[in-house]
Amino acid sequence: MLNKESPLPMYYQIEEDLKRKIESGIYNYGEAIPSERELSETYEVSRMTVRQAISNMVRNRILYREKGRGTFVAEEKFEQPLQGVTSFSEDMKRRGLTPHNELLIFEKQEPDETTKDILQLKDEEVYYLKRIRYADEEPMAIEETFIPVHLFPELDADRLEGVSFYEYIETKTELSIERARQTIEAGTAVFEEAEPLSIEEGDAILRIERLGYLSAGVPFERNTSIYRSDRYKFISDMQREK
Amino acid sequence: MLNKESPLPMYYQIEEDLKRKIESGIYNYGEAIPSERELSETYEVSRMTVRQAISNMVRNRILYREKGRGTFVAEEKFEQPLQGVTSFSEDMKRRGLTPHNELLIFEKQEPDETTKDILQLKDEEVYYLKRIRYADEEPMAIEETFIPVHLFPELDADRLEGVSFYEYIETKTELSIERARQTIEAGTAVFEEAEPLSIEEGDAILRIERLGYLSAGVPFERNTSIYRSDRYKFISDMQREK
DNA sequence: CGTATATAGTTGTCTATACCAATTTATCGG
DNA sequence: CCGATAAATTGGTATAGACAACTATATACG
Numbered sequence: 001m002l003n004k005e006s007p008l009p010m011y012y013q014i015e016e017d018l019k020r021k022i023e024s025g026i027y028n029y030g031e032a033i034p035s036e037r038e039l040s041e042t043y044e045v046s047r048m049t050v051r052q053a054i055s056n057m058v059r060n061r062i063l064y065r066e067k068g069r070g071t072f073v074a075e076e077k078f079e080q081p082l083q084g085v086t087s088f089s090e091d092m093k094r095r096g097l098t099p100h101n102e103l104l105i106f107e108k109q110e111p112d113e114t115t116k117d118i119l120q121l122k123d124e125e126v127y128y129l130k131r132i133r134y135a136d137e138e139p140m141a142i143e144e145t146f147i148p149v150h151l152f153p154e155l156d157a158d159r160l161e162g163v164s165f166y167e168y169i170e171t172k173t174e175l176s177i178e179r180a181r182q183t184i185e186a187g188t189a190v191f192e193e194a195e196p197l198s199i200e201e202g203d204a205i206l207r208i209e210r211l212g213y214l215s216a217g218v219p220f221e222r223n224t225s226i227y228r229s230d231r232y233k234f235i236s237d238m239q240r241e242k
Numbered sequence: 243m244l245n246k247e248s249p250l251p252m253y254y255q256i257e258e259d260l261k262r263k264i265e266s267g268i269y270n271y272g273e274a275i276p277s278e279r280e281l282s283e284t285y286e287v288s289r290m291t292v293r294q295a296i297s298n299m300v301r302n303r304i305l306y307r308e309k310g311r312g313t314f315v316a317e318e319k320f321e322q323p324l325q326g327v328t329s330f331s332e333d334m335k336r337r338g339l340t341p342h343n344e345l346l347i348f349e350k351q352e353p354d355e356t357t358k359d360i361l362q363l364k365d366e367e368v369y370y371l372k373r374i375r376y377a378d379e380e381p382m383a384i385e386e387t388f389i390p391v392h393l394f395p396e397l398d399a400d401r402l403e404g405v406s407f408y409e410y411i412e413t414k415t416e417l418s419i420e421r422a423r424q425t426i427e428a429g430t431a432v433f434e435e436a437e438p439l440s441i442e443e444g445d446a447i448l449r450i451e452r453l454g455y456l457s458a459g460v461p462f463e464r465n466t467s468i469y470r471s472d473r474y475k476f477i478s479d480m481q482r483e484k
Numbered sequence: 485c486g487t488a489t490a491t492a493g494t495t496g497t498c499t500a501t502a503c504c505a506a507t508t509t510a511t512c513g514g
Numbered sequence: 515c516c517g518a519t520a521a522a523t524t525g526g527t528a529t530a531g532a533c534a535a536c537t538a539t540a541t542a543c544g
Binding site: 059075085176177182183184185186187204205206217227229232234235236237239240 | 317327420421423427428429444445446448459477
């Protein structure tokens with residue numbers, strides 16, 4: 001069942017096995033999984049190792065423990081609060097839509113003062129992207145993105161073709177995205193905005209300004225989007241924190 | 243230093259002591275704390291116990307570990323990510339504005355089908371509140387709230403006078419707010435909305451629909467708000483989660 | 485001088501065991 | 515049959531030790 005020779009730690013293999021058994025319905029939502037002592041026998045590891053696996057899954061809200069009672073599979077709906085930072089592509093896929101881009105502009109330029117300030121730049125150049133974002137072949141948003149060149153020196157239009165920018169960062173570079181701040185406001189479309197979105201002047205739109213941060217708080221992206229309000233709602237899941 | 247007789251677990255006492263030493267500058271941001279073996283000697287506990295304390299602090303982003311190098315104090319947490327669920331009052335105070343209400347309607351009623359469905363009700367009644375929300379004496383939003391009566395049987399208009407509803411729940415009851423889901427969309431004001439907000443028909447507005455949950459996933463509030471877009475931006479801080 | 489190599493120190497993983505605290509289940513007495 | 519009590523079961527805390535994987539530093543070698 002488990003591979004003791006594998007470079008993967010035992011507790012990780014146990015996690016994967018438990019997740020698989022939850023997925024496949026062997027352990028059901030709300031019901032108890034076998035006790036730690038029991039699992040340590042079936043997996044032939046010490047109870048502490050089982051506990052490490054379970055602790056990780058508790059932290060990820062897949063399981064929860066009750067002293068004296070057992071360990072239970074968390075309810076399905078809380079498993080994945082979709083509150084994470086996502087790119088447009090990821091957002092659309094999560095909504096069951098197929099994303100697609102039309103790249104209008106891709107160039108290096110001297111950033112304007114606002115961008116410079118927001119991205120904490122001195123003399124560095126930025127990539128400037130202007131794109132129309134489609135979902136299921138219908139225009140959804142106009143998006144402008146500013147990215148410091150020095151963070152991704154080898155970036156070009158081709159590299160942004162198939163994959164999303166966020167995916168690119170996390171798979172092709174050593175950097176990792178940490179957090180983002182977004183401000184969302186309502187507005188009405190002017191002609192230049194209405195035309196590419198196939199809506200009328202004066203129609204309601206959502207303006208979303210996003211500032212993305214890498215680890216250590218380094219800003220890596222300024223993103224200004226205009227969404228059609230008839231097709232798009234912004235969804236936000238939040239925890240209460242005292 | 244540590245109290246072995248205390249009902250508080252040793253790892254917890256160690257956490258508190260380490261936090262204190264970070265606060266007081268004995269361990270500085272970005273610098274390493276003593277090694278796990280060293281700490282286990284000074285605290286006179288096993289290394290695994292020290293590890294449990296440190297693991298908790300790593301999870302809370304107070305410390306971070308680097309294999310082969312040591313354990314370090316995380317950078318001062320960048321500006322309290324204001325991503326928590328907040329009531330209107332809390333939101334305005336956070337923005338440096340003074341909130342104020344005009345209560346138009348407060349009554350018990352049979353919920354309509356949508357509300358019933360969203361709040362997962364059977365035959366229970368709900369409180370219905372309609373309020374105009376002011377910030378610095380200027381109208382900011384129109385808000386309608388539906389709250390199941392059986393969750394807060396002793397609620398009345400007086401109790402909502404001084405404090406915010408969220409504050410009331412957390413101080414006067416045993417219940418605790420857990421999370422909320424909000425959908426945000428843009429729209430244009432019709433006359434009935436424009437008039438109380440002192441804006442013009444056709445002006446842009448933000449429609450925010452919030453569903454609040456107590457612990458255990460019990461929905462406790464359906465809140466529908468219409469914000470003036472010229473005065474209000476929705477701010478969202480998010481973490482990236484793989 | 486520069487480059488391998490050993491070495492010591494660090495966190496990461498894992499074992500086997502022990503006792504505690506909370507809960508459930510079985511047992512006994514009326 | 516009911517209720518109190520005891521026993522069994524569960525997760526929570528803690529120990530002492532071992533080896534692996536990784537990093538930085540000191541050392542020896544060419």
